[in-house]
Amino acid sequence: MSHGSRYPGAAAQVLCAIVTAALQLAVAVPAAAQGAQQIPEEPRPEAQGDDGRKWFVMEDRPSLRLGDVLRLDLTSKLDLNVRGGRDVDPDAHMEQRRIGVEGRLFDVIGFQIEREVGDDERPWRDVFAEWRKWRELRVRAGRFKVPFGLERLTSVSDLDFAHRSIATEALTPGRDTGVELNGRFLSRAVNYRAGVFQHDGDVSRGGTDAPGGRTAAARIVGTPFAWASSPALQRVELGVSMTAGDVPQGLNGLRARTSNEFEAVAPVYVAGTRVRFAADAAFAQGPLSIKGEFLEARDQRKHQGLGDEDLADVVARGWYVSAASFVLGRLRSNGTAPRTPLWGGGIGALQLAARVESLAFGSHAPGVEPLRNPRAPNILPNDIHAVTLGVNWFPVRFIKMQWNLIREHVQDPDRRPDPARPWSTTGVFRVQFAL
Numbered sequence: 001m002s003h004g005s006r007y008p009g010a011a012a013q014v015l016c017a018i019v020t021a022a023l024q025l026a027v028a029v030p031a032a033a034q035g036a037q038q039i040p041e042e043p044r045p046e047a048q049g050d051d052g053r054k055w056f057v058m059e060d061r062p063s064l065r066l067g068d069v070l071r072l073d074l075t076s077k078l079d080l081n082v083r084g085g086r087d088v089d090p091d092a093h094m095e096q097r098r099i100g101v102e103g104r105l106f107d108v109i110g111f112q113i114e115r116e117v118g119d120d121e122r123p124w125r126d127v128f129a130e131w132r133k134w135r136e137l138r139v140r141a142g143r144f145k146v147p148f149g150l151e152r153l154t155s156v157s158d159l160d161f162a163h164r165s166i167a168t169e170a171l172t173p174g175r176d177t178g179v180e181l182n183g184r185f186l187s188r189a190v191n192y193r194a195g196v197f198q199h200d201g202d203v204s205r206g207g208t209d210a211p212g213g214r215t216a217a218a219r220i221v222g223t224p225f226a227w228a229s230s231p232a233l234q235r236v237e238l239g240v241s242m243t244a245g246d247v248p249q250g251l252n253g254l255r256a257r258t259s260n261e262f263e264a265v266a267p268v269y270v271a272g273t274r275v276r277f278a279a280d281a282a283f284a285q286g287p288l289s290i291k292g293e294f295l296e297a298r299d300q301r302k303h304q305g306l307g308d309e310d311l312a313d314v315v316a317r318g319w320y321v322s323a324a325s326f327v328l329g330r331l332r333s334n335g336t337a338p339r340t341p342l343w344g345g346g347i348g349a350l351q352l353a354a355r356v357e358s359l360a361f362g363s364h365a366p367g368v369e370p371l372r373n374p375r376a377p378n379i380l381p382n383d384i385h386a387v388t389l390g391v392n393w394f395p396v397r398f399i400k401m402q403w404n405l406i407r408e409h410v411q412d413p414d415r416r417p418d419p420a421r422p423w424s425t426t427g428v429f430r431v432q433f434a435l
Contacts, residue, residue, distance in 0.1 A: 061435050072103040075114065076435040077157060085426040087417035088260040094118075095430075096156065098125065108133050112144075122202060125175065140180040146173040146201050147180065147193035147219040148241040150280035150293050151320075157434040158335070160289070160324040160353040161390050162404045163259060167318025167359045170256035170265070171276065171295045173201025173215070173243060189226045194218040200245050200274065208252040208267055212274060215245030235285050241278040247271065251374060253299055253314055256359055256384065259406045260426045264384050264415045265361045268314055268374040272300025287326035294319045301363075304375060311377050312363040320357035324392070327352055336434075337397035344396075353390040358383065372414065382412040398435055404428040 057063040064072040079096040100114030110132050114125040128142025145153055151164050152172035163169070180195030199205070200212025219241040225233035249271035256265035280293040295318050301311035329349035330339050340346025362370070362381030370380040386408040393401045406426045413419040 068107060070103065070105055072101055074435070075100040075102060076433070078433040079156070080431045081162065082429040083260065083426060085260060085424065087262075087424045088426060096432075100126070104132075134183070136183045136185060138182050140182060140195075141178075143175055143177045144180070145175050146178070146197055146215070146217045146243065147182075147195060148172055148217050148243050148276060149278050149295060150239060150282065150291065153219075157400075157432060160291075160322060160351070160392065161355060161388055162402045162428045162430040165293075165318070165320040165322075165355065165357045166256060166258065166384055166386060167295050167320060167357060168293070169203070170254055170359060171297045171316055171318055172203060172278075173197075173217070173276075174203030176201045176215070186226075188223075190220065190222045192218070192220045197245075200243075200247065204254060206255070209250035210248045210252060212252070213246030213248060215243055215274075217241070217243040232283075232285055235283055237282045239278075239280045239282075241276070241280075243274075243276040245274055247274040247299055249302075249304075253374075254297055254316060254361075256316075256361065258384065258408050258410065258417075258424070258426075259386065259388075259428070260408075260417065260424065262410075262415075262417045264410050264412070265316075265359075265382055266374070268301075268376075268379060269304045270299040270301050270314060271304055272302040274299050287330060288323070289325070290321075290323045292319070292321040305377060306375065311375075312365040314361065314363050314379055316359065316361045318357070318359035320355055322353065322355035324351055324353035324390075326350065329394075331394060338394045341397060342395040348393060348395040351392040351394075353388075353392060355388040355390075356386075357388075358385050360384075372412075380412065382410070382415055384411070385409040398433055400432045400434070402428075402430040402432070404430075 055065055057065060062074045077096045077098040079094065080092065081095045082092045084090045097117040098114055099117060100112065102112045104110050108131065110130040112126045112128055116123050116125055124143060126144050128140055128144045130138055130140040132138050147153065149168055149172040151168040152174065176197040176199050178195050178197030180193055182193040184191045195217055197215045197217065200215045205211045219239060221237055221239035223234065223237055225236055228234055247270050251267050251269055253268040253270045255263060255267045258264050274297065276297045278293060278295045283290045297316045299314045301313065304311050327350055328347060331337065331349055332339055338346065338349035340348065342348045360381060360383045363379040365378035368378040370376070370378045372380045386406060388404055388406045390402060390404045395401070404427070406428065407423060409423050410416045416422065417424055
């Protein structure tokens with residue numbers, strides 16, 4: 001990969017993406033500015049129908065209401081990402097251009113529809129309905145995220161970094177079509193989700209011969225110290241997730257990419273069962289939040305040897321630990337607006353963040369020489385380590401700007417952007433509008 005832009009159109013591409021984002025944000029910014037000036041805790045003026053019932057409300061987002069029968073909340077997400085570094089050509093692109101609607105019918109059925117504009121391959125993101133009669137038991141059906149992994153289940157709009165960790169991107173399923181039961185007990189101290197899905201998630205399909213088969217998934221999250229006398233202990237959340245499903249025979253193993261989109265781990269031949277496990281912990285109090293997660297994925301390789309013999313499972317393990325803290329200003333309780341917005345006489349909210357992460361792929365076949373061949377009895381291991389430093393600025397409601405500096409190490413020289421240098425550095429700038 002080049003060490004600079006060797007393409008005469010690279011600068012024009014970056015400029016075009018920035019101008020496009022600026023034009024779209026120009027429409028959004030006045031609304032955000034108006035929201036910043038109207039943020040006081042008192043309820044905002046709301047439009048009402050002839051019978052005195054509210055039919056339009058502007059709270060966290062525009063909302064249309066028909067009494068107690070129907071509620072529709074309009075949503076929109078727009079992201080501009082600019083990435084550069086010694087091992088990557090300057091790149092700017094719109095990572096998200098989503099529009100959608102969330103709502104409730106008779107306060108019993110919830111639904112969400114979200115579409116990615118410009119994605120011809122998989123335009124639909126979340127499309128589901130949920131029976132919400134009881135807090136302890138709800139039923140969801142449609143297309144949505146498989147319940148696995150803390151960071152994967154966190155919306156991109158709420159991440160402390162411009163991108164999810166490498167382990168999360170590689171080992172979590174993403175969205176799929178299925179049915180799920182979910183609910184919470186003990187005054188929200190215990191939350192659960194369990195479901196069956198048609199495939200293994202859209203993230204797992206990238207670069208493979210065929211999607212995974214039917215997959216079962218479950219996740220449980222609890223606050224084990226909810227009854228402790230210490231307020232800090234009360235805010236500790238622990239979670240575990242697991243999936244199990246069939247992976248078809250073929251070049252269908254999981255793969256991993258670095259932050260600059262370089263393929264550090266290529267798919268290998270697998271067949272049999274894929275099992276995932278994850279454990280996570282999170283803590284948030286005042287301006288500080290700390291998160292950590294361990295993930296593992298194991299693929300069987302039945303009859304994948306040159307003599308039709310079974311091969312050792314391919315195992316991938318990853319983890320990350322991150323911390324973020326506001327150093328200037330804070331966000332309001334809804335998490336969408338700074339307490340002192342830029343156009344309300346303040347400077348917004350400024351947050352510093354740091355993350356350490358690791359991901360390792362390989363197999364365990366003692367006494368067998370490890371090779372890169374996708375049918376090798378012992379897959380040559382490859383480890384990826386990264387450190388990310390970030391600055392997040394929330395100037396006004398709906399808008400967030402992120403700067404990330406990412407330092408990565410890839411163990412296998414043949415899987416590096418530059419084989420002579422084990423370390424690479426990438427800078428990412430992201431502007432986000434989320435309604």
